[in-house]
Amino acid sequence: MAIFINETTKVLVQGITGNQGSFHTKQMLSYGTNIVAGVSPGKAGREVEGITVFDTIEAAKEKVGAIDASILFVPAPFAKDGAFESISAGVKVVVLITEGIPLQDAVSIMSYARSKGTTVVGPNTFGIISSGKCKIGIMPNQIYVPGPVGVVARSGTLSYEIVANLKEAGYGTTTVVGMGGDRVVGLNFIDVLKEFEKDEETKLVVMVGEIGGAAEEEAAEFIKEKMTKPVVAYLAGKSAPPGKRMGHAGAIIERGKGTFEGKVKALEAAGVPVAALPFEIVSLIKDKI
Amino acid sequence: MAIFINETTKVLVQGITGNQGSFHTKQMLSYGTNIVAGVSPGKAGREVEGITVFDTIEAAKEKVGAIDASILFVPAPFAKDGAFESISAGVKVVVLITEGIPLQDAVSIMSYARSKGTTVVGPNTFGIISSGKCKIGIMPNQIYVPGPVGVVARSGTLSYEIVANLKEAGYGTTTVVGMGGDRVVGLNFIDVLKEFEKDEETKLVVMVGEIGGAAEEEAAEFIKEKMTKPVVAYLAGKSAPPGKRMGHAGAIIERGKGTFEGKVKALEAAGVPVAALPFEIVSLIKDKI
């Protein structure tokens, strides 16, 4: 078991011939991801790391059959078209690595995805990985080993930090999900928590949040009412000055909402211990697993 | 039982203060339809046949709660907006009486309805009636009495003819569905046949088709493979000259498809006896029920 993706997931890479596309195709293959095709318009017939490149997803489907998941290494101005192509082709999990996708493009992508029942991971995400089974993303392979912890994070590198800490302490992961740092992303904490609650292999969930928005507060409400599995959290941004942009459009503190203190309060009220520094997570989960 | 609507269906009338709206509200009420509210922008606070009028469906919902079905007596240029309002308000069955709705408006309505899981009856329909339970439409009350026959028709008056014949012969109806005469309508024969197949009270189905399009041919395929209940059909247009517009945009014979002979052949191959005149239907069902 794992959530969203597993060892049978057939993956297609959009933008496979680009710099990042080819580099991460290699990385994903070496992790064991079942990549079945790549797409780069005008580059049909080439190969990247042994994977055949097609002009369009329809062309790929004619040769390799249905695609379960796709990952996009497509520049921001073309990302909407690429995501639409995946969604339209019936791909069920679409991972949008791309940073800087226009906000309204993201809105359109999410609406279209919803109408087709597609799960979108990102944009501006490191991706999703089911440890030992399937990696669809750009995270460093070596830190993801199978184990009982589910991780869901807004921020990429921060989750690496925590997953690496977990690994060193002897805890592997089931699935690690990067929600993405943009204001509009496909998954929220609750979507992912629901899946972890259903997943038999996941015994405990680590939430990696940050200041800004109300996603953590909403998650707290859900945890209180629906989660039976233990959840622990780390929140970044305790020392961030209020009202300043901290890189993620999502991390703007607005009108007193989304503060560090408010989030901690909401989570603790839901029985979720909150670490103020990333390396404290390990000690928080010790008694719970 | 009945399909799509029954005695518990809460109905709202859009365009209730107009000529047709008020006339047919009275007719529907006298048939026993559970009309809970009316809408006419700018006319809030009035009453039509004892039914309170609101400016918007949201306003109506605030007072009377959720609406199950709506019927639109709204001029063609405003019908899309009215249908969107119903669909957006979570109404599950929307009956579009209006004739002359622009084709692309109909396309938009159907797409939006699909995304929200709404059933659209029409446009350019006489509506839908579950005999003795609920009438949402403009058909003459007196011919609809409860009984074992389900009727699905493209054409309005023609279905009255047949339902009246059935009644005189002693056969009542479960539900009579008018699909509507336009090129793009919400329901096709198959959608309705599926429901009749599931409905316990319906013992036999009468299809009232006409020349043009391929709906009857597709229905024949479905009947052959999926229907256990007997189906009989009447097709109008045997003597229509090919290639001429016969009033319904839907009834254009194009490229040899949709001919009377082709439809009869397809239906008979599926075990569906086809009457060439409307009053022959009664004799066709005699042995089957």
Added chain:
Amino acid sequence: MKLYEFMGKEMFAKFGIPVPKGIVARTPAEAVAAVKEIGSCVMKSQVLTGKRGKAGGISFIDDFNQAAAEAEKLLQMEIGGYKVETLLVEEKLQIDQELYLSITVDRASKSPVLLASSQGGMDIEEVPEEFIVKKIIDVFIGVQPFIARDVCRRMGLTGSVAKSFTDILLKLYKMFCEMDAELVEINPLVISGDKVIAADAKVTIDDDSLFRHKDLPGVEERTALEKKAYDLGLAYVQLDGDIAVMANGAGMAMATLDTLNYYGGKPANFLDAGGGAGVEQTARALELLLETNPKVIMINIFGGITRCDDVASAFANVKKSKGITVPVVFRLVGTNEEAGRKILEEVGVHAYRTMQETAKKAAELSEQ
């Protein structure tokens, strides 16, 4: 409403779709002037029907001296029942390949559908299925570049031709939506060197949408009587029998013809008086039928949204004001039936209750 080729091409040009250089001519003199300006050209008769090439409605003009004679010849032609009144004089294109491209609305999916082929031209209807690319369009996203890419791939288009084709496709979809088209068709869409040009244009605008396209010029393809009926909101088709028929609802009208035929009667027309016809409209419909000098009039009304009393009143009014001398066979049931029957009886007309007896009676009377 079908548009003439030249109108469709004006619309294409407005939306940025490349068309050949062309001039409209309505007289031989205008045609000669046009040829003078364009040079080596093709002269195309403007009619609202296909197959005009096979019918001789297109002339290629290489020699300037032919121009007047050819124009005269074309302007005297009738193609598929349509008189040629206008010519389009166009530059001759170098044709490397003929493509096909159209967008219309698909009944089954209730969505626009895009059809394209690398084998366009006169015989498009005989091109095997596997060479026709068909894409159902989700109106929420419209025609996106990824769709165009896949169409190009399947048509075997690459490089600058694919780029131009994509550009045309996106613009054609925009035009389809904004102009409320029922059909936009380019056949052939010509590859000429590295250019892609719409060599023909078949555009049909949805009649029901014309209220929001008031600036479009009207194009009439109905007969005078049909036009009159259309203006009254009636669906009317002329047939060649002697029993004038009025019914409400298209299905009912068709069934009435079927039933008349069954009893040996010959309908003079198809007339759907419409769902919600009131007194005024019904009266106009009756007057229209009287104008055709039928032997018998058969009226078949099953009142739903149409109220029997309205129809009866309309009939009574016309009978009183114009006088009706031919026999009228009336069938009247449904909404407000009793009131309607009473009105008819006052003007001495008995109404039947079933379609059979009505049709049978009408057929009998027409034999006399």
Added chain:
Amino acid sequence: MKLYEFMGKEMFAKFGIPVPKGIVARTPAEAVAAVKEIGSCVMKSQVLTGKRGKAGGISFIDDFNQAAAEAEKLLQMEIGGYKVETLLVEEKLQIDQELYLSITVDRASKSPVLLASSQGGMDIEEVPEEFIVKKIIDVFIGVQPFIARDVCRRMGLTGSVAKSFTDILLKLYKMFCEMDAELVEINPLVISGDKVIAADAKVTIDDDSLFRHKDLPGVEERTALEKKAYDLGLAYVQLDGDIAVMANGAGMAMATLDTLNYYGGKPANFLDAGGGAGVEQTARALELLLETNPKVIMINIFGGITRCDDVASAFANVKKSKGITVPVVFRLVGTNEEAGRKILEEVGVHAYRTMQETAKKAAELSEQ
């Protein structure tokens, strides 16, 4: 990118949303000329922050002789950290009621959201929830008339005011979409007689969409250093400590500040070098940090899409070419870690493996 009020209003006018008659002035002389033309007016300082009315940034000019002095006064003000450089001189409106109207994007529903209130004006944030109308917009259908009707109903607008409001709402949504806005806000939207007029304009265009709005004039609200960082594709915020910090990923950068603080260190900045920064970009980021003359530099890299060898190479290049005299505490793990460590060792820098030890060391060094 936030737009100045006068720019927002120009955009409103372009989309057909009524705005007061107004003239932009950048000097007292221009302001006087504007007052001469407009007459009794209001002089509004143009700053990218709210609450300017409460800060005295708005003057009402009834007496023409006040104009020069008032303009001079306003042009010397600083409001919320922004120097006033431009004035908007506008006709004074008769104000019968102040409404509020805005459209932005809602995170939770991933859709545009429309907010409206019949109690607009300066204190909109204190208006009770029940007087705020909120509608989540389904982008597939957009803002339709039925939505506007319900907004009007809930705001208590009727008649011609409701009609004008509806018209403005539909146009504002169009502008929101076409201009890729993050926020369009009109507060107050003034009812003046039977007219409805946008008396203010707050418009923010999505930075990520600017590539398709090349014709928009640039508005800069960053400090010089922040601007430089932005142009390099870096997210940089100046803070008041002495440890320059570079990390990759916004979350990681925040966590780095948190950890530094925990160990008593004082970060001089927030700098997210970005997900996929290459050698060139990382080098620019380092040079930027050097410019701020920090006491210590802490670099915290967990390589994912960022490759450790790229970061190390960039560091080595900068060290060789510019020389780095302040102590650098480096943490380097992740993609291509071994290659990166090797490069660093070649320039004499040891890389730590955990954030804790790195932050602790940096804090210690900054104390010395």
